[in-house]
Amino acid sequence: MTNDTVPPPKSGLHPVFTVSNIQHKIRVLDGTKVTYALWVRLFKLHARGYKVLSHIDGTPAPATTDDSYESCDDLLPRVLEDESTARQAWVRVENIFNNNKGARAAALEQEFNALRLANMPSLEAYCQRLRELAGMLKDVDAPVTDRRLVIQLVRGLPGEYDTVASYINQTLPNFETARSMLELEVHRKSGREDTATALAAPTVTPLIFSVI
Structure with missing residues (x-):
């Protein structure tokens, strides 16, 4: 199995939980050898493959009464270290590279x-x-x-x-x-x-x- 292959998820397990270290698939964004535009394309490719693209592409979060809200909310602590949504973190990275x-x-x-x-x-x-x-x-x-x-x-x-x-x-x-x-x-x-x-x-x- 290559690094670019998304492993089939177990029944009831979201594909993102199969990722143990995303750095094995996406190189660290340093702004020089790995440019922002290249990193974004690669990140979105994997986000789509692991069915989490909606967390960063501006798709509105589900309502708290939605059946998918709980699973969405549980996913965030696994991919973030601070108290913000994935979209907010994504926008902060975008601003860093687009300001000035x-x-x-x-x-x-x-x-x-x-x-x-x-x-x-x-x-x-x-x-x-x-x-x-x-x-x-x-x-x-x-x-x-x-x-x-x-x-x-x-x-x-x-x-x-x-x-x-x-x-x-x-x-x-x-x-x-x-x-x-x-x-x-x-x-x-x-x-x-x-x-x-x-x-x-x-x-x-x-x-x-x-x-x-």
């Missing part, structure tokens, strides 16, 4: 435009950070197009990538294709450097001993 969008967008734009490969540990880390920043900008209503992402990818490259960078600028492929082109260039440079090192290695002349 203008200021957050400006700061993210500055980091996005200033990011350079030379300041990152690897090409992989550089590409990943660009993706993360693009995701965070989308969360604050300042989406980055794939074309702009590619342009910034090339913009942050050092001089030794000029040839492949020029080709990418001319053809403007999608981000993943441009990333693959750069990875191939890294492998090519690495192979050439290994060959040069091998050719430059000093030759050891064997000693010949004569027995008289």
